[in-house]
Each structure stands twice: as C-alpha cells, then as structure tokens.
Amino acid sequence: MVWLSGGMFAIACLMIVSLLAFVLWQGLWTLWPRTYSIYGRKDGTLVGGELYAKASLEGQETLYLRTGNYDVSNQHFAYVSSSELVEQSGWLAPDLWLVERKEWGNLYGFPKQLSWAQASPEDFVRLVQEGMRQTAKIDRELGEAKNELKRIDHNIAEARLGIRRVELAERIDLQKAAETGSLEGLSPSARDAVSKLVLRNRQADEMMVEINDRIARLEAQRAERTVVFELPILDPLGTITADWTDLSAGRLRDPNGLAELLGGGEDSSGLSFSAEPMGDAGLSDPGVEDQRLVCKVTIPGEPTRRLMIRRLEDGRSSVEAFREHSILLADMVRFFPTNRLGIFQRLGVYASRWWEFLSGDPREAGMEGGFFPAIWGTVVMTIVMSLAVMPFGVLAALYMREYAKSGWLLSVIRISINNLAGVPSIVYGVFGLSFFCYIVGGYIDGGPIKAGFEPWPSAAWFSALGGLAIVGLIAFAVSIFSGQAEARRSPMRTVLRWSAGLLWLLTLGLIVWLLVKSPHFHGFYEAQLPNPTFGKGCLLWAALTLSLLTLPVVIVATEEALSAVPNSLREGSYACGAGKWQTIHRIVLPYARPGIITGFILAMARGAGEVAPMMLVGAIPLATELPLDGEFPFLHGSRSFMHLGFQIYSLGFQSQNSEAAKPMVFTATLLLLSIVTVLNQTAIWLRASLRKRFQTSQF
Amino acid sequence: MNRLKAIADGQTFESVIHQEVLDRDPVVSIRDFSLFYNRKQALYNITMPVAKGMVTALVGPSGCGKSTLLRSVNRMNDLIESVRIEGDMVLNGESIFAPSVDVIALRKRMGMVFQKPNPFPMSIFENVVYPLRIDGERDKTILMQVCEQSLRGAALWEEVKDRLSESGLSLSGGQQQRLCIARAIASDPEVLLLDEPCSALDPIATGKIEDLIDRLRGEYSILIVTHNMQQASRISDHTAFMYLGRLVEMAETSTIFTRPRLSETEDYVTGRFG
Numbered sequence: 018m019v020w021l022s023g024g025m026f027a028i029a030c031l032m033i034v035s036l037l038a039f040v041l042w043q044g045l046w047t048l049w050p051r052t053y054s055i056y057g058r059k060d061g062t063l064v065g066g067e068l069y070a071k072a073s074l075e076g077q078e079t080l081y082l083r084t085g086n087y088d089v090s091n092q093h094f095a096y097v098s099s100s101e102l103v104e105q106s107g108w109l110a111p112d113l114w115l116v117e118r119k120e121w122g123n124l125y126g127f128p129k130q131l132s133w134a135q136a137s138p139e140d141f142v143r144l145v146q147e148g149m150r151q152t153a154k155i156d157r158e159l160g161e162a163k164n165e166l167k168r169i170d171h172n173i174a175e176a177r178l179g180i181r182r183v184e185l186a187e188r189i190d191l192q193k194a195a196e197t198g199s200l201e202g203l204s205p206s207a208r209d210a211v212s213k214l215v216l217r218n219r220q221a222d223e224m225m226v227e228i229n230d231r232i233a234r235l236e237a238q239r240a241e242r243t244v245v246f247e248l249p250i251l252d253p254l255g256t257i258t259a260d261w262t263d264l265s266a267g268r269l270r271d272p273n274g275l276a277e278l279l280g281g282g283e284d285s286s287g288l289s290f291s292a293e294p295m296g297d298a299g300l301s302d303p304g305v306e307d308q309r310l311v312c313k314v315t316i317p318g319e320p321t322r323r324l325m326i327r328r329l330e331d332g333r334s335s336v337e338a339f340r341e342h343s344i345l346l347a348d349m350v351r352f353f354p355t356n357r358l359g360i361f362q363r364l365g366v367y368a369s370r371w372w373e374f375l376s377g378d379p380r381e382a383g384m385e386g387g388f389f390p391a392i393w394g395t396v397v398m399t400i401v402m403s404l405a406v407m408p409f410g411v412l413a414a415l416y417m418r419e420y421a422k423s424g425w426l427l428s429v430i431r432i433s434i435n436n437l438a439g440v441p442s443i444v445y446g447v448f449g450l451s452f453f454c455y456i457v458g459g460y461i462d463g464g465p466i467k468a469g470f471e472p473w474p475s476a477a478w479f480s481a482l483g484g485l486a487i488v489g490l491i492a493f494a495v496s497i498f499s500g501q502a503e504a505r506r507s508p509m510r511t512v513l514r515w516s517a518g519l520l521w522l523l524t525l526g527l528i529v530w531l532l533v534k535s536p537h538f539h540g541f542y543e544a545q546l547p548n549p550t551f552g553k554g555c556l557l558w559a560a561l562t563l564s565l566l567t568l569p570v571v572i573v574a575t576e577e578a579l580s581a582v583p584n585s586l587r588e589g590s591y592a593c594g595a596g597k598w599q600t601i602h603r604i605v606l607p608y609a610r611p612g613i614i615t616g617f618i619l620a621m622a623r624g625a626g627e628v629a630p631m632m633l634v635g636a637i638p639l640a641t642e643l644p645l646d647g648e649f650p651f652l653h654g655s656r657s658f659m660h661l662g663f664q665i666y667s668l669g670f671q672s673q674n675s676e677a678a679k680p681m682v683f684t685a686t687l688l689l690l691s692i693v694t695v696l697n698q699t700a701i702w703l704r705a706s707l708r709k710r711f712q713t714s715q716f
Numbered sequence: 717m718n719r720l721k722a723i724a725d726g727q728t729f730e731s732v733i734h735q736e737v738l739d740r741d742p743v744v745s746i747r748d749f750s751l752f753y754n755r756k757q758a759l760y761n762i763t764m765p766v767a768k769g770m771v772t773a774l775v776g777p778s779g780c781g782k783s784t785l786l787r788s789v790n791r792m793n794d795l796i797e798s799v800r801i802e803g804d805m806v807l808n809g810e811s812i813f814a815p816s817v818d819v820i821a822l823r824k825r826m827g828m829v830f831q832k833p834n835p836f837p838m839s840i841f842e843n844v845v846y847p848l849r850i851d852g853e854r855d856k857t858i859l860m861q862v863c864e865q866s867l868r869g870a871a872l873w874e875e876v877k878d879r880l881s882e883s884g885l886s887l888s889g890g891q892q893q894r895l896c897i898a899r900a901i902a903s904d905p906e907v908l909l910l911d912e913p914c915s916a917l918d919p920i921a922t923g924k925i926e927d928l929i930d931r932l933r934g935e936y937s938i939l940i941v942t943h944n945m946q947q948a949s950r951i952s953d954h955t956a957f958m959y960l961g962r963l964v965e966m967a968e969t970s971t972i973f974t975r976p977r978l979s980e981t982e983d984y985v986t987g988r989f990g
Contacts, residue, residue, distance in 0.1 A: 585834035593847045594824030608837050
C-alpha cells in the first residue's frame with residue numbers, strides 16, 4: 018500500500034512540476050532574442066529563421082523556424098525538413114538585423130540604404146536611432162491630432178443625443194430643425210439642443226480643416242523616411258562564366274558579365290567585389306550543386322548589394338540577388354543585429370521586450386507587443402468583482418452563522434450554496450448574459466419594453482403601487498410586533514416570525530414586479546438606442562457574474578472562519594453587557610478576519626482565472642478603450658474589456674494565425690499563472706501572519 | 717443518604733437554609749427558580765439569597781446545576797434557544813426575569829468570569845476597558861483611570877503596566893484569568909459571578925486568584941462555583957450545597973464544613989461521596 022500511495026503521490030507531483038516547468042520554460046523563452054540562421058535548400062532557394070524547436074517527424078529531423086518577413090513570404094513560421102537542406106547548421110550572417118514592426122510582425126534582413134541620408138553601413142545604427150526618435154515625435158503628434166478629432170466627434174454625438182432626448186421627452190421631430198438650424202416654433206429646451214448642435218457643427222467644421230491638414234502633413238512626414246532591407250529571399254539575375262576557384266577566393270575584382278547583370282553596362286571599373294562563404298560547409302563540400310557564395314558588390318555612387326553566386330554543373334555560375342524591401346522608419350519599434358549580440362545586450366533586449374509586454378498596447382491583433390490592456394482589464398474586473406462579492410458574501414455568512422436559527426431550512430440552504438460552488442462556470446456565463454446583459458441591461462437602457470416585458474396601463478400600475486404600500490406597512494407592523502417581548506413569549510411567536518418574513522418577501526417581490534411593469538420608465542439611455550449601453554456584455558455585468566460565481570467560496574470561507582471563533586469569546590462579550598452586533602463587530606469579526614480575507618483572496622484568484630463566462634459577458638479580443646482611465650467618470654462599467662484568460666483562448670485558437678500566436682499564448686499563460694500564484698501566496702501569508710497575532714500563547 | 721436517594725427518585729424536597737444566611741442583607745435573591753432544557757428540568761424550585769459584600773460558594777457534584785444557576789443570574793442562558801424558566805431572581809430589589817427587563821443593561825450590572833480564561837483578541841488595555849468601550853466611552857483619561865484601577869483591583873497592574881498595548885493573549889494562563897477578573901470589575905458590578913475560575917490553572921496561579929478573591933471580599937459581592945472543597949472552605953463566607961438541580965443545604969462556610977444539619981452534606985464535604 019505504501020508503494021501504491023507513494024507512487025500516486027509521485028505521479029501527482031510529477032504532473033504538477035512538469036506543467037509548471039513547461040509553462041515557465043515556454044513563457045520565459047518566447048521573448049528571448051534568438052539568432053537567425055539562413056539555410057540553403059537543395060532546390061537553390063534560401064530559408065532563414067529563428068530556430069524555435071527541432072522535432073523528429075517520421076524519422077526525419079524537422080526544424081521549426083520563425084521566418085518572419087510576413088509581408089513578403091506570407092508566413093510567420095515554417096517547418097523545414099532537414100533532408101531538404103544543403104547543410105545542417107545555418108549561416109549566422111553577422112550584419113543581419115531583426116526589426117520589430119508595428120505591422121506585419123518581425124522583419125529579418127540586411128539594412129541596405131536609408132532614404133534620408135547617404136551613409137556607410139557603420140552609421141546606420143546611429144542614424145536609424147535618431148530617425149526613430151523623430152518619428153516617435155511625429156507619431157505622438159499624430160495621436161494627439163486624432164484624439165482631437167475623436168473629441169470633436171464625441172461632442173457632436175453628444176449634441177445629437179441632446180436633441181434625441183428632447184425629441185423623446187416632448188414627442189416631436191427635430192430632424193429638420195437640426196439640418197437647417199432654424200429655431201422657429203420650438204420649445205426652449207429644443208431650441209437649446211438645436212443651437213448647441215449647430216454651434217458644435219460650426220466649431221467642428223472650422224477645426225476639422227486645420228486638423229485634417231495637420232494629419233495629412235504628419236502622415237506625409239511619417240511616410241518620408243524609409244529603410245531598404247535585403248531579405249534572405251532570392252531573385253534570379255542571370256548566369257556568368259567565371260573561374261570558381263578565383264571567385265571563391267575573392268580574387269576576381271570583376272567577374273565576367275557581372276556588371277552587365279547588375280545593369281551597370283560593360284564598364285566594370287570601380288566595381289568592388291568581396292565574397293564570403295555561406296555556412297561552414299560552403300566550400301569544403303565536394304558536390305557541385307552545394308557550392309555557393311554570398312558576395313557584396315559595391316558600385317560607385319550606389320549602396321552595396323548582396324548577391325548569391327551558385328556554381329552550376331556546366332562550369333557557369335548563376336547569380337541571384339537578395340530581394341529588396343523597403344519599410345517605413347515610423348513602423349519600426351525596435352531593431353538590433355540579432356546574430357552579433359553579446360549576452361548582456363541580449364538580456365537588455367529581453368528586458369525591454371518584457372517591459373513592452375507588461376506595459377504596452379498590443380500590436381498585430383495581440384500577437385506582438387504588449388498585454389497591458391488585458392492585464393488592466395483583468396485587474397479592474399477582479400477589483401469590481403471583489404467589491405461586489407465581499408459585502409454580499411460576508412453578510413450572508415454572518416446571518417447564517419450568527420443570527421439564523423439552525424434548522425432544516427438553513428441546512429438545505431447551506432447544502433445548496435456548497436453545490437453552487439460546483440456548477441460549471443459557463444452556466445454562470447449563460448445566466449449573466451441572459452439575465453444581466455439582456456434583462457437588467459436592457460431595462461437600464463430602454464425600460465421594461467426593451468427588457469422584454471409588457472408594461473401595465475397607468476391606472477392599473479398606480480393601484481398596484483397602492484397595494485404595495487399597504488403590504489409594506491403590514492409587513493413593517495408585523496415585524497415590529499413580532500420583535501416585542503410579549504410576542505416573543507407567546508405560543509404564536511413562530512407563526513408571527515414566519516409571517517413577517519413572508520410579508521417582507523412579498524413586498525420585495527412586489528417592488529420588483531412593479532419596476533418590471535412600470536409604464537412610466539423608458540430607460541436611462543433611451544436616446545442612444547438602438548445602440549446598447551448596458552444591454553450587452555460589459556465590465557459591470559462580467560464583474561457581477563463572476564461575483565455570483567465566487568459567492569459560494571466567500572460564504573463558505575467566512576462561515577468557517579466565524580465558526581472557528583471560540584464561543585467563550587462571545588460569552589465573555591455578552592457577559593460584559595455587549596449587544597449582539599457589538600459582539601460581532603468588536604470580537605467575532607476581528608477574530609475571523611484572517612479566515613475571511615483568505616476566502617476572499619481565494620475567490621479573487623478563482624475569479625481572475627475564470628474564462629468561460631467572460632466569453633459571454635464582456636471580454637473582447639481587442640479593446641480600444643480601457644475600463645478604468647483618466648476620463649470622467651473614470652470607471653466605465655458599460656465598456657467591454659480585454660481579459661488575460663480570454664486573450665489566451667482567443668489568441669491561441671481564434672486568431673487568423675494561431676500558429677504564430679502560440680509563443681505569446683505561453684507568455685500570457687505564464688503571466689496569468691503568476692498573478693494567480695501571487696494572489697494565493699498573499700492569502701497564505703496573510704493568514705499565517707494574522708493567525709500568529711491572535712494565537713500567541715493560547716494554552 | 718436517604719434524602720439524596722429521594723431527590724434522585726424525583727420526590728419533593730425542602731432545602732435547609734440556616735438562619736445566619738437569611739439574616740444577611742442579600743444582593744441577589746433567587747426565588748423559587750426552576751429551569752428547563754426543552755422538557756428536561758435542570759433546576760428545581762431553588763430559593764436562596766446571595767449576601768451583599770460576601771463570597772458565596774456553590775458546591776456539589778458535577779452536573780448538579782451550579783453553573784446553570786450561576787449563568788441564570790446574568791441571563792446567559794437566554795442565548796440557548798431551548799431554555800425555559802419559572803420563578804424569578806431579584807438583583808438589589810429589581811427583578812431579573814421580568815419581561816420589561818433590558819438584558820443588556822442587566823448584564824452591565826454584573827461581572828462574570830468563566831472556567832477558561834477568555835481574553836479578547838486585543839490589547840490588555842482594550843480588554844480591560846471593553847465594558848466601557850461598548851458603552852461608547854472615548855475619553856482617554858477616564859479609560860486609563862478605569863484600566864489602572866481595575867488592574868490594580870485584580871492584582872495585575874504591577875505585572876503588565878509596561879505592556880498595556882500588548883495582546884491580552886500574550887499573558888500566561890493565570891495572568892489571563894486575572895485580566896478577565898479586571899475586565900469583570902471594570903464596570904463596577906453589583907455582583908461578581910465566578911464560574912470555576914481556577915479549574916484551568918496551575919496551583920500557583922490558583923493561589924493568586926484565591927488571594928485576589930479574598931481581597932475583593934467586602935468590596936464586591938461574589939458568587940463562585942467551585943468543585944474544590946478546600947477552595948470553598950478557604951475563600952467563601954457562605955456555602956450552598958447542590959445536588960441534581962436542587963439546593964440541599966446552605967449555611968456559613970464554617971458551619972457547612974464542621975457541623976452541617978444534614979448528614980448528606982457532611983458526607984459530601986468530607987469526600988465520602990461525589
């Protein structure tokens with residue numbers, strides 16, 4: 018038995034450790050800058066890539082390469098079988114740059130030329146860095162201009178909403194007045210609304226011209242500077258005849274016919290030519306078809322070009338050019354010669370990538386760049402959820418443990434709550450969508466009709482209101498009477514207490530029913546309809562759905578913490594003449610606090626990692642606005658938001674190129690895991706430290 | 717032993733209360749008091765006085781209802797749902813069980829100390845002034861004054877005066893129990909109820925508590941439950957012997973221990989049964 022149980026224990030440990038190690042390894046490795054090797058294929062083409070993995074498929078070794086250059090090659094990643102390759106170790110070209118771009122992902126290539134300066138390759142780094150600083154400024158100004166445009170649009174939309182509100186309130190049509198701007202025969206409020214729109218429209222017209230000019234100018238400036246790269250993709254130029262031995266030794270200044278191929282005519286004077294072998298085996302390999310050279314050719318007055326010369330069987334050599342590709346300087350985020358970096362430079366790039374990951378906005382539909390909106394969305398949603406679940410859970414548990422009389426009803430409720438913790442989370446998602454988003458949200462947006470209820474006629478509704486007042490009064494009277502000493506001793510006390518409770522329930526139900534059937538409420542956001550404000554998935558409903566989901570955790574933990582408070586403390590407090598609430602608030606709650614906080618943090622950890630309901634009630638793959646920002650009213654409950662867990666799902670399985678997003682998925686997983694771990698660790702630490710404070714020298 | 721057997725058989729029984737006890741001015745008078753847990757009766761028609769300024773000990777074998785009686789005095793049994801009572805008690809001329817009585821106000825007039833020390837999870841200072849805190853007292857000087865007074869009264873001041881802000885749970889068991897006594901006397905109670913205050917303590921701590929009770933004699937009226945005969949004889953002025961929910965005999969302590977009227981009492985205090 019000891020072997021069996023020990024073995025199971027070992028297997029469990031192994032599974033946990035391997036899961037953690039796998040995520041840790043993949044997550045930490047993704048952002049590490051790797052070297053970029055260029056391999057020659059046997060069919061004469063080149064393939065380059067950062068080596069992500071080596072796998073053995075059907076007995077053949079296969080390389081998994083991140084090829085980049087998506088805009089030219091149409092792929093981010095490629096599987097290459099090693100049998101296709103001329104040599105197994107690639108060529109680590111020393112002056113190859115890795116460029117991270119705002120669009121199209123990484124570019125790998127040799128910088129050839131800058132559009133704004135004539136410079137030798139040694140100066141490129143400095144010039145590009147300077148240029149990027151300037152384009153960053155341009156981008157900033159562009160962003161400001163676009164924000165101004167947005168603000169103008171927002172102002173006009175607001176004025177239109179004002180008109181719509183007046184239309185709804187006064188049941189008139191202001192369409193014409195808004196178009197013409199004439200104020201004749203309008204009520205004062207309508208006049209205000211229309212003149213506001215007219216004013217804003219005029220202001221917008223004036224400003225728009227200037228801003229659009231500015232944007233056009235900035236866009237032009239932005240497009241001015243380009244960098245030309247030579248990518249490791251070959252375009253054939255032609256063939257030359259030259260002695261291969263001289264060629265490979267770099268002795269020929271001007272191989273026959275090369276100048277012609279390059280379009281420089283017959284005159285080859287001034288052409289400088291240097292050759293370097295590609296890869297280790299470039300020359301030593303005896304096979305003719307494997308012999309190739311990469312040459313740099315400099316024509317006076319023009320930037321150096323890279324050519325690939327390959328020996329053909331008939332003594333001639335084919336010449337192919339590296340494909341040129343020009344990109345905007347403004348699109349560059351980061352660049353470095355990836356094959357030439359020392360360990361510290363690599364660490365620097367690694368740190369800067371992590372910083373961007375944690376604090377930056379996503380690029381390329383989330384496949385590159387930062388996760389900040391997702392982290393922020395997760396954190397804000399979790400905090401709102403905590404604020405919602407905390408009072409609910411703690412008060413409910415307090416009632417069950419301290420006030421309620423134990424009996425079958427309480428047991429049934431307690432069992433139901435425990436079972437609630439086991440309900441699959443997608444069920445909560447469906448409930449949140451159908452109840453919170455469509456019914457409650459629809460009600461807030463457009464009143465009972467929008468939420469799908471038929472309102473009563475006015476007279477019936479008002480008589481029902483009278484009925485509610487009477488029932489409420491009776492409930493109040495009965496509960497006052499049942500609390501009195503004489504009633505408490507009478508044999509009717511149980512009946513009285515039950516009827517008071519039922520009457521209150523009835524009152525509550527009536528209030529809800531009257532709200533639902535009101536003919537006089539048309540929603541707070543009627544003017545925005547048919548665009549939903551709260552009637553869709555958004556932060557508020559996501560937080561409330563999750564708080565429902567974590568409610569059992571909080572209740573159970575709080576109940577346990579309360580029942581762990583020794584009864585002697587309660588008795589001691591009562592004996593001092595303290596009332597029930599005084600005892601609870603001065604003795605019981607402080608004593609139970611560590612347990613309550615622990616349960617609360619566990620609930621937060623559970624909520625932060627929950628994905629399934631998020632898909633239904635508000636998380637979206639790419640949100641332009643943050644749910645909590647510096648704009649009034651700061652917390653925007655009606656906004657959709659990005660969520661880490663959902664991001665993992667949507668990147669890994671829903672994006673157009675999920676293969677390319679896979680590394681990012683692991684990094685996001687690592688981040689989510691560490692957030693949850695930090696929360697759990699805080700809970701454990703908090704519990705330990707508070708316990709210590711309360712339980713020293715308890716004999 | 718016949719009377720005890722009669723009690724066990726459920727026959728009616730007349731308690732013997734010596735005249736010297738009845739002559740004293742009572743702080744609490746228990747009048748024909750019975751108590752039921754659901755249908756099970758735990759106390760049977762108990763009538764006895766608790767003399768003002770004196771220490772009255774309740775003795776008897778386990779389960780005889782001494783603690784239940786003590787906890788009825790400040791109505792701690794109200795907290796148990798199934799308890800029902802008959803009869804009444806009177807505290808300084810005012811009824812304890814009348815329907816109009818405010819239980820909270822009533823409990824504030826008494827102090828209670830339990831078997832196991834139960835200091836609250838707060839500082840020593842806050843522990844002592846807890847009864848004032850719940851009355852909303854905020855004046856630091858008054859609180860400090862009461863704290864010092866009570867701790868001196870409980871003979872704890874010298875030991876803790878330099879660490880009033882430390883947790884009450886950092887004290888030793890005996891100190892914790894004296895802290896509870898200090899808390900009980902902080903609101904200047906009319907009667908002090910001690911429920912086997914030394915049963916969880918070692919002999920040295922017990923001795924200190926007994927010395928303390930001796931010092932409090934005269935200043936406070938004390939009703940103490942104990943199952944330790946020596947303790948009862950050492951510290952109490954009056955002793956009441958209970959058996960199976962009935963009061964058997966009550967007299968001055970010396971009388972009970974030397975020449976009780978009933979042989980059953982003598983058998984019990986001399987350790988021949990129980």
